[in-house]
Amino acid sequence: MSGFRPDIRVALLDDHAIVRHGIVSQLSKEPDFLIVGNYENSRTMITGLRQAPADVLLVDYALGPSEVDGVSLIRALKTKFPESRILVFSSHYDPATVALALRVGARGFVGKSQNMTEIVKAIRVVAAGSVYLDADMSYRLAESSTGPVSEFESAVVEAEARLLAGAKLSIKEREVIRCFLDGMTVSQIAEKFDRSAKTISTQKSMAFRKLGVTSDNELFKLKHTLEEL
Numbered sequence: 001m002s003g004f005r006p007d008i009r010v011a012l013l014d015d016h017a018i019v020r021h022g023i024v025s026q027l028s029k030e031p032d033f034l035i036v037g038n039y040e041n042s043r044t045m046i047t048g049l050r051q052a053p054a055d056v057l058l059v060d061y062a063l064g065p066s067e068v069d070g071v072s073l074i075r076a077l078k079t080k081f082p083e084s085r086i087l088v089f090s091s092h093y094d095p096a097t098v099a100l101a102l103r104v105g106a107r108g109f110v111g112k113s114q115n116m117t118e119i120v121k122a123i124r125v126v127a128a129g130s131v132y133l134d135a136d137m138s139y140r141l142a143e144s145s146t147g148p149v150s151e152f153e154s155a156v157v158e159a160e161a162r163l164l165a166g167a168k169l170s171i172k173e174r175e176v177i178r179c180f181l182d183g184m185t186v187s188q189i190a191e192k193f194d195r196s197a198k199t200i201s202t203q204k205s206m207a208f209r210k211l212g213v214t215s216d217n218e219l220f221k222l223k224h225t226l227e228e229l
């Protein structure tokens with residue numbers, strides 16, 4: 001259709017050509033994605049983004065030995081392109097690395113072992129302004145924050161706070177999720193707040209979308225992280 005422009009502009013940074021081309025090929029199939037850049041190093045990405053801005057930057061955390069480290073890369077991209085949201089894509093998928101990436105400005109993190117469906121979901125969540133972590137990693141981060149003190153403990157705690165802040169739940173959505181986590185049903189919550197069951201269900205669904213969860217089970221995995229709602 002003339003004048004139509006996909007909703008989400010995506011730029012990719014990875015130093016492995018096969019990985020890049022494979023991801024671009026898959027993402028290009030999404031009707032609301034437009035791939036505006038496909039870069040092999042940080043220098044060409046920074047140059048390219050000046051000419052073709054992106055809504056989401058899908059970047060590898062650990063590039064080649066001649067490249068800057070992941071933390072420095074995220075900080076540089078965040079400073080130079082504040083309107084772009086950074087989604088890290090890496091084989092280094094452990095709580096410490098994830099927490100550190102979120103701490104310095106990433107808006108989400110996906111592992112290279114995850115399937116393309118998860119990556120597509122993460123791009124959409126981050127593009128919408130929320131923070132993306134899958135339920136398992138969110139749970140692992142929450143567990144890490146209650147374990148022995150480590151050099152990454154403060155980063156883990158901040159990552160949890162960033163997850164909640166990034167979700168941007170409304171007051172009513174927070175009320176619904178808090179009650180749901182306390183074991184209340186939709187009908188009970190509706191009665192408590194004098195709202196219709198349909199309204200409560202809608203508010204629950206909106207909160208799920210913002211939190212990046214798709215089921216009750218995923219929500220309860222996040223229960224520790226969400227205790228401060």
